[in-house]
Amino acid sequence: MSKKKRVTLRDVARQAGVSPTAVSFAYNAPHQLSQITRERILETADALGYQPHPVARTLATGRTNTIGLVMPTGLDWILHDPLFSLILGEIGSVCDEEKMRILIVPAAGDISPGMLATIAADGFVLFSIHRDHPLGRVVERTNRPLVMINGDENLAAPMFNVDDVKGAYIACQHLLEKGHRRIAVGTIGPREDGVVIPVYERRMQGYQAAVRDAGLPPSTLRPVFIRGLMSMGTESFEKIWSLNPRPTAALCVSDVRALAVLNGARKAGVSVPNDLAVVGFDNLPESAVSTPPLTTLSQDLPGRVRLALSTLFALINDENADDSPPPPHINPLELLVREST
Amino acid sequence: MSKKKRVTLRDVARQAGVSPTAVSFAYNAPHQLSQITRERILETADALGYQPHPVARTLATGRTNTIGLVMPTGLDWILHDPLFSLILGEIGSVCDEEKMRILIVPAAGDISPGMLATIAADGFVLFSIHRDHPLGRVVERTNRPLVMINGDENLAAPMFNVDDVKGAYIACQHLLEKGHRRIAVGTIGPREDGVVIPVYERRMQGYQAAVRDAGLPPSTLRPVFIRGLMSMGTESFEKIWSLNPRPTAALCVSDVRALAVLNGARKAGVSVPNDLAVVGFDNLPESAVSTPPLTTLSQDLPGRVRLALSTLFALINDENADDSPPPPHINPLELLVREST
DNA sequence: CTGAAAGCGCTTACAG
């Protein structure tokens, strides 16, 4: 094959003996053409192996039929956060239905104020952007359609979150009511790249508020930095278990962390919930079948993702949309008490 | 803000008092411009908030700086296959380094012969394409740069696989040597969408060959269809355990399946490896820390992915590349004997 | 129902 010249609309027009306009109409405005002309054009196109050039089409119409998924880190995130996989899967279903494509945009490193402008997408979904992240500034001054998921509520953008603070509050309250007074908090440590994840920040606040409202000292809670990886179970558990004084319960900011701790505890021969109660966050499918099944906070992820995307699509289609972002959409969380507490 | 007119290169040129060419050069051929002109242009651009239009640039240069990741199913795959997440992560690192973007292309449903042509990408990575899948035809007649990972070796395309047949062979042999004569094979069932996954097909062949070469009857192997989901552990284990006669070992075509079975066995109080030996495939990070750690086949995934991508990038850059696809690249697999056998 | 023309916003020989 090698450098075959691309067949263009012009070639088809010439071959079929019609104008370029007619060929374009055959694809984009069939009713503007007589049945017979249209068929001849389509047959010629087929015979020549013509395919409309997607980029040229985009330049002319202004539509890419692509949405950009922007995250504040490298792609390692996708890799290791099962919740993100769930979100991605849901976005995938919606995009299948809407015939939109998905462009992955990791925003590690160099973030210029105009970075979104350099990306060929009709709109963006931004994940976990913190107000102090360079993307926070970008978001506030861009005029391109975007929505945020799990973002910082201080940013002025359409926001689709869960009620992290309240969820964390009731999770912590649950443990306090069971009499726990020494609680490890399994949370994320400072990231090398300095990125702060808003949901974890809010969850910490929720835990702390519950302790405060119960009239207990802040030292009731002991933060422990653990990684969100199943393979780090032993290390994570050890970090918690070696606290002095030894905690009787662990609140984890994510289910992966909680599941890893469960795994580590089992290997160490420590009984959950008898020796250590464990609570997660987000209710992954795995959390229902772990040993023991995990107490956690459940949310309507599909509903939230769909709402975010339909908002985004509306923004894309109404150029002259209202300027002020709507109030944040905050899904409730429900405490699912299972056997780990 | 609303419908702000886009600032174009032309606007910058006018404002800076230079030609459009000069503005373009300021970005793409700095050395062609005097230091002073260049700075003036860049300042003007900045002041006007100019951003080069990525689509226009693509149309003129023919480069999108994007690679398409094509899979034969919907996005549900990404969702549930942890191995795919690993691959994606690795692709992500390489693309970060190369300043390439990633477009996700699920190819469920309507696949026209020209489908790749409708996608704005410089090249493609195709996953798990079977010769009978509609994409198989597409692949063979397209002249766009592409490579395949875990694909069907009967397809004429640059291929980057592992030695599934041999790996499966030695895994099965391992069990036979331990004296197992009733072996369940935990494999994928027919998918609703009819998609066949080449690696699983090959792995089945490898298991069967080992049994044959050992002079044992084919009935030594009993296929059981199980899902690749951690949350299906109990169901998967039950299916295996209820075979009659009851198997003493299970070969699983993927680690997720093996881990799920491990989980199900534990809940049922069945001891691994004493009552049931279990072998996985692919060596996920989790497999090293499961209870018990999983015997499985390990591969050099990062190396393979990087090789596939560098081949793709070479193809993208050399239009007049050699026509005949290179022989398939087949990475060796190593049996990692851990405590589940 | 059909066509000539302008336009989408860049890049890049080519000529000076």
Added chain:
DNA sequence: CTGAAAGCGCTTACAG
């Protein structure tokens, strides 16, 4: 070092 011009391959008023 700098600019006028053609071209990338479509779409879409507009006029007939």
